[in-house]
Amino acid sequence: MIGWSAETPDLRLLDIRKDSRARWAPLMFKRFELAKQIGCDGVEPSHNNVVQYSSGFTVSILDSYSWYDEVATQGHAAMLSTGMKDGDGVPSQTDMMAGKFDWLMIERCGELEFCDAARPFIDLDKAVLAIDYDVTDAGGAQTSGVVCQNQALAMIADGIFKDVALTKNTRRQCVP
Numbered sequence: 001m002i003g004w005s006a007e008t009p010d011l012r013l014l015d016i017r018k019d020s021r022a023r024w025a026p027l028m029f030k031r032f033e034l035a036k037q038i039g040c041d042g043v044e045p046s047h048n049n050v051v052q053y054s055s056g057f058t059v060s061i062l063d064s065y066s067w068y069d070e071v072a073t074q075g076h077a078a079m080l081s082t083g084m085k086d087g088d089g090v091p092s093q094t095d096m097m098a099g100k101f102d103w104l105m106i107e108r109c110g111e112l113e114f115c116d117a118a119r120p121f122i123d124l125d126k127a128v129l130a131i132d133y134d135v136t137d138a139g140g141a142q143t144s145g146v147v148c149q150n151q152a153l154a155m156i157a158d159g160i161f162k163d164v165a166l167t168k169n170t171r172r173q174c175v176p
Contacts (some may be wrong), residue, residue, distance in 0.1 A: 013055035016067040020057075025070070032078040042081030044105055045071050064090050065097070072100040088117035095120045103127035110147025110161075110174070111135070115154030122155055130159035134170050148174035 014024060035043055068087060075082030084101040087093040094104065098120035109115035110132040118128045132147035144161035151159035151174045159174030 013057075015055070015057045015059075017057060017059055017063045018066055021067070021070070029074045029078070032074055032080060036078050036080055040080065042083060042102070043075050044083045044085050045075075046085050061090060061093075065093065068093065068097045069100060072097070084121075088114060094118070098124055098126065101126070103129065105129045105131065106156075107131050108133065109154070109156075110150035110159065111142045113150055115150050115156055118154055118156055128156050128158060130154075130156045130174070132159070132161050132174075133164045134161065135164060144172040144174070148172065152176040 014028075015021075032043055068084065072082050072084075081102045083103045083105055084094070084097055085105040086107075087097060087104075088106055088109070094117050098104070101121075103126055104118055104121040106115070106118050106128065107130075109117065109130055115130060118130070121128050130151045132142065132144075132151070134144070135142055147161055148159060155176060156174070157176050159176075161170070161172040161174060163170035
């Protein structure tokens with residue numbers, strides 16, 4: 001029911017296959033109720049990208065779609081704004097799920113040049129928050145100008161460039 005991420009050793013992932021959810025999903029969705037009780041306006045479920053995170057479970061694309069649908073349904077049942085995150089790695093997932101979620105959070109789209117994955121949300125006039133980071137990796141250092149330009153080309157109105165530690169030291173609002 002719980003798998004370990006091969007990419008991030010301290011990250012634990014739940015088995016989101018439809019037949020496995022009954023064992024743990026009710027506990028997960030009680031957290032949505034708790035969020036509402038303590039005054040939260042919304043939830044942003046994370047680490048749902050079955051392509052990016054290998055958990056040791058063989059999760060089909062259909063199970064991924066089904067899980068995202070359940071997350072949106074349960075978030076709205078708790079009267080919470082419900083955002084989609086990390087759904088851009090699964091083929092057509094943002095296309096299929098944009099109508100079910102209130103907004104999208106997309107990370108590193110300006111750096112990795114896939115901001116067009118936000119198009120289904122933009123076309124539905126839903127909020128898109130793009131977050132890019134000043135990382136240096138095999139591709140070289142990213143600059144805020146490059147990532148903000150890529151966000152603007154995709155018509156993302158709410159974009160930001162931050163340092164990986166999310167401190168106040170690096171912050172640039174990307175303007176379309």
